[in-house]
Amino acid sequence: MSTPQRSASLAEALLGAAQLIAAVLGGRNFDVALAVSPLAGVTRAAAMDIGYTALRAYGRGDFLLGLLLEKPLKEAVLRGLLLAALARLEARPEEAHTTVDQAVTAASQLARGRFKGLVNGVLRSFLRRREELLALADADPVARWRHPAWWIARLRQDHPDHWESILAAGNTHPPLCLRVNNRRVASADFLIRLNAAGIAAHALDDTAILLDKPVPVERIPGFAEGLCSVQDWGAQTAAGLLDVQDGMRVLDACAAPGGKAAHLLETALVDLTALDADAARAARITDNLRRLGLAATVKVGDARAVDAWWDGRPFDRILADVPCSASGVVRRHPDAKWLRRESDIAGFAATQSAIVDALWRTLGTGGKMLYASCSVFGEENARQVAAFVGRHADARRLPIPGTTTRDAQLQHLPDAEHDGFYYALLQKD
């Protein structure tokens, strides 16, 4: 957890985080809760950081509260405050005194201070019984791994050798990776500019630069002028795999907010159609491309309803970056793991099959479609693509360059350098 900036009081940040956590546990998406929140400036940034940290650890905080409270709390914001403070106490044991003190100050803003004693008592009890309570938490899978039981079970089944590292990565703060706009600046030169601005970073390849520590984009030199974009390294794999060449007709079928679309346009001079079902999100594609000095035909439409948006001219390349559980990027959206239900995964899988089945019609003979997801669940990845190939006799799986797997797919597992992404490349005979 990074320190809230000097002028934000920790008590205000804890209270703001408590409200965000309460909204998420009440069923609201974190971004929606934030959009309607009156939080501003440094308090907002600090509350977001504390809120994300507490939500990453929610399985643990919930378990600890079960041990620390005599009966469940009815007051959602009070519960959020305790979860925020407990996560901070665990992450920063050296600041225990300040955390308790500031959590009690935050509690004075709730119910005319009625819960100050309770907050003080629960947090001090945690500190007194810390070792005993943490040992109990470590023996409980949800509290230990900080993910829902069904999620852990799925990962154990789909990744018997890696499930623990996937869960551990899901609990970390995400890295910040940049994609250099090689149309405008060479990566090596951009890295020099970054370092000159006091931002420590290193190149991961010819385009990707990983920052040692995330910084706000306003601090990144040339960001506003379009010299670079924020894009995870795993997401940057897509453009290279699709093998776009100048002059091709390319469809990005689930394109918003336009990260991969922009990368495709930076890679080759293609005629790109960027489609998305969500009009508000599609508007962000236009904004992002404008910042980068790029252009595409942006359309709002459902990829499954081909006749509503397709002019009948086949595409040479299709990127199907399908809507999914986002289980590979859960450290960036920790609310998702507590808001999703296991039954949602079958729903995503059904939408994904309908999307790729519909898109296949629009691909020309010899053309390639890249199936992409930011999931680590097999139902949305390997099993989805195997079923697709089973349904389409004219679909052939192409090997993924750089991988040794015979079954032609790439599953990036989340780690310190990138998020979890899945890719499979299909060619039409």
Ligand SMILES: C[S@@+](CC[C@H](N)C(=O)[O-])C[C@H]1O[C@@H](n2cnc3c(N)ncnc32)[C@H](O)[C@@H]1O
């Ligand atoms: C994983 S995101 C795409 C990220 C994007 N490719 C990028 O790199 O910035 C999936 C997108 O699919 C869109 N979507 C969901 N269902 C869709 C559908 N039936 N047709 C088209 N787009 C859809 C969502 O609105 C969302 O923007």
